[in-house]
Amino acid sequence: MTTRTARRALRIAAAGAGAMALLTLSACSASSSPPSSSSSGDTAARTSASPKLSGTVTVFAAASLKESFEKLGEEFERRHPGTEVTFNFGGSDSLAAGITNGAPADVFAAASPKTMSLVTDQDGTAGKPVTFVRNQLEIATLPGNPDGIASLKDLTESGVKVVLCDKEVPCGAAAQKALDAAGVDLEPVSYEQDVKGALTKVELKEADAALVYRTDVRAAGDKVDGVDFPESADAVNDYPIALLKDAPNSTAAKAFIELVRSAEGREVLTGAGFLTP
Incomplete structure (x- = not known):
């Protein structure tokens, strides 16, 4: 090989190596580049869709x-x-x-x-x-139901002190519907402003029974007993x-x-x- 030919071969090899180096750098740059604007936009959309x-x-x-x-x-x-x-x-x-x-x-x-x-x-x-x-009504009684209350009619027995919710509140209106369905005319010892007030009267033994929601009877635990009655189906509240x-x-x-x-x-x-x- 002549000297001129050898020099030419070296120049071609160097150019090839340089091109390969440029391709490698370009690939590395692409792989480490930040997310595209569309990717960032998707992330922002997800964030805005679920505001803190x-x-x-x-x-x-x-x-x-x-x-x-x-x-x-x-x-x-x-x-x-x-x-x-x-x-x-x-x-x-x-x-x-x-x-x-x-x-x-x-x-x-x-x-x-x-x-x-x-x-x-x-x-x-x-x-x-x-x-x-x-929600549906139940009769809340003293623990152990000492008066043997089994129906709405039993609430009219002499000496049984009964508490109702005020007629203007939903539990009072529901109680009146149930009493009407049973044909029972009841005179409570007091009307309370909400169902918790009526239940508290029984819990404190200031009344023998109250017409309240069964959810309240359950929440009271062993402080009261609950008695179901069929007319409650006529007074279910939404x-x-x-x-x-x-x-x-x-x-x-x-x-x-x-x-x-x-x-x-x-x-x-x-x-x-x-x-x-």
């Missing part, structure tokens, strides 16, 4: 929902750190009056469609109420829930309602004795 919840959710709820909703409130706070669920439990009619008079709240869960309508008829909700559970108009924290409030209506929510509520719609 925060702040306080204020729930006005029928007294009979107390134990179940407090449990669901704790679960909601666990799932969404930075949130707090506060409750105002009471008679549905009183809660409705507070809402229509401007009490700040995010969610209303009533013990009857009638009391919910006190709010919705004044354009008080941003969403249509949805029935999420039902419980609607709704997002309130101008809710201060509507995003988190919607998420709380979703939890209540979820499979886990139903499990908590049916476990407390509520019926599915």
